[in-house]
Amino acid sequence: MVERGTALLKKMEISVAEADKRTGKNTVNMQETYTVYLIETRPAESVSEGGTPVAPDTLWRRYSEFELLRTYLLVTYPYIIVPPLPEKRAEFVWHKLSADNLDPDFVERRRVGLENFLLRLASHPVLSNDSIFFLFLTEVLFLVFQKADSRLKSLSAMFRVKNPDKRFTALKHYSEDLSTVISQLLRIRARVADRLYGVYKVHGNYGRVFSEWSAIEKEMGDGLQSAGHHMDTYAASIDDILEEEEHYADQLKEYLFYTEAVRSVCRKHELIQYELEMAAQDLSYKKQQKEELETGTVRIFSLKGMTSKLFGQETQEQRESKVAALEQSIQEGEEALKEKNAESQEFVEKAWNDIERFKEQKEKDLREALISYAIMQISMCKKGIQVWSNAKECFNKM
């Protein structure tokens, strides 16, 4: 799934090898049980040489540490679609699937998901070079400087951009649509899985009744009895089929969570755009003020205009020093605007780079996911044909 041979992956083999349960005290001194995951890394060359591979470096990490790393990446690389973590709690479950965080199946799926997350980072052209990420992989103590993302949080829904970038708006809408359609798909898939499970399991009852019936038959007995076994096999086969399908659901889920990462980039772009517009607005206001002072006309109601009306004209010196201060301020404003413009341009460039990369990755991944889904369906059909053919042979012997 992850493009190999790029960046960090060239130098290092990364895997999340196993999961384990730990018990300890949390911050409020409460006993808690949590899961830790073993990260294994080793130099890439050692494997290709063919000899006995070097023992890997290993360290244990909690899910919350992965979260910490991701938050750091989000703050540091606002223009990157940072790969999502696997779900914190099982969502879109069908009844047989446990929603318990310590359930071994859930832990195993999360292990695979976390490994996938690390591989995505390690193969990312930008993120793979991050030093904190490297420390995360190799050092038990990795310090994340938590730069508060207050800029974004305080503004959040309050600001409105005047001239939004059409490309980003379109991307935002697309990611919203994608999020809607994937979650809808996952919801219905869970229901489909539930029903399919029912269809198969009810067939298991044939197994019992055929076996009971065979007891009173002479010539038909053997055929019925063994056909019954095939019905048992049929009923049991759904467990593996649906377990396999869960992998497909996880692939879809990854992209559902990716949509959030895409929107986060769009939001950050909006923020930058907003700041740019604010700077421009600020500048034009100052310029206007200067014009007012110079020409003496008041176009917009202002406190200064009021005071001058109430307290008479300022002296020439006063006015000149004000104009000078404004000019200074305008210059600063122009500087700031230039800076913002440059920042914005850089952001758009970098972001669009990553968005293009993401689009390609998404199309490739989803296409592959669909192919593997189709293969799963075919294998389910083959299993079904096999079991019913076996049963048919038994019926024919009756």
Next chain:
Amino acid sequence: ITGHVFPPSAGMSVGAPRGLASSGQKLITEILHPLSAAEEPLSPGQDEPGLTNGTPVEISSAASASVLLSRLQLDCEPEANAHVTFGSGEPRDLFVTVDDPKKHVSTMETYITYRVSTKTTRIEFDLPEYSVRRRYQDFDWLRIKLEDSQPTHLVPPLPEKFVMKGVVDRFSEEFVDTRMKALDKFLKRVADHPVLSFNPHLNAFLTAKDLNKRQGLALLTKVGESVKNVAGGYKLRARPAEFSAMGEYLDTFSQKLGTIDRISQRILREQSEYLTELREYGAVYSTWAASEEQLQRPLEGVAGCVTTSCGALEDLSDNMSQDFLPVLREYVLYIESMKRVLRKRDQVQAEYEGRLEAAVLRKQEDRTPIPVEVEKCQDKVECFNADLKADWERWQRNKRQDFKQLLTGMADKNINYYEKSQAAWESLITLLQEKQTEDKTSETN
């Protein structure tokens, strides 16, 4: 010439076929119950002069034999023959089909008639072919007549008469079709029976233009019989173990059939719920496809596969509810018929034991010999036992064949469902992979 084709025309509205015409309807209504008169020979089927007892019909010339043979090969569906010819070794010379349902609406009632076609070489029939229209109550009449006139034999069941009004639409195509198939099965089973197929009532049913006049009589006999059946409560001294075993077998078998019926219905319910979800699932892929560029075709492809699977599943469910379940139900009714015959046998034995006991007592008192009447009773029991055993064997053979066919059919339909679905997904993979290699080559170009 047309008068020749249908003898019971014009004046003979009673509609008895020519073979019975000399005694007319009287013969039919007065066919004696084998157990009702002591003088009656005790093997039914042999009691009617001119009726052969299941032995091959004499065919006068080689030509007609070959004509018959070719007709058999041409006209008879192999499927219909399969279960009867199996192991029985009885040649078949009477072929019946029930088809072509028609709705009749009159001021009094609305009902369905079915075409009953007959092809035969039997000398009891004047013509080689007949075609008449019958409604359900005519079949019911025939069944009662058969059960009445041949109490020692197992008469196949009819589909259930009463349907819950409002729940089932009696005139729906599906219902009529299912009932037609069941009636066809019933008539075929009767026609294939070595004794029942020679019953004059069957002859009348197959050939007479109009059966209506017998309706009232049918009702009377029905009442009479139900009175007769009330006996019981008498404990048999020496019921042969084999008949007890039959009873036990039937109890267990009907219980198992009931379970299978419930399982099948549950599966149908699960399948229909699955189908509902699956349709919605496919639709979401279509919605998704609309918002993608590169992924549009793959997603549409998946939607298409899901739709194909839905169609295949629907076929499977339809097959199960229209072909599988009715056969199960027929056998449940068949078991009931069989149980009735077993009860009648017990009654006949009970009568014999009662009389014997009385006679033995009398003999001890005044040394009168055991009357002939008691011996006749004993003959009746033995005769009944023999008939019942023969029918039981036939029934077991048929059952084995029917269930073999039914269950392999079920397996086939499931295989078919998976094959259709598999083919769809496989073609999707071809499409997706083609697209991929296309992309790759365009990249390298």
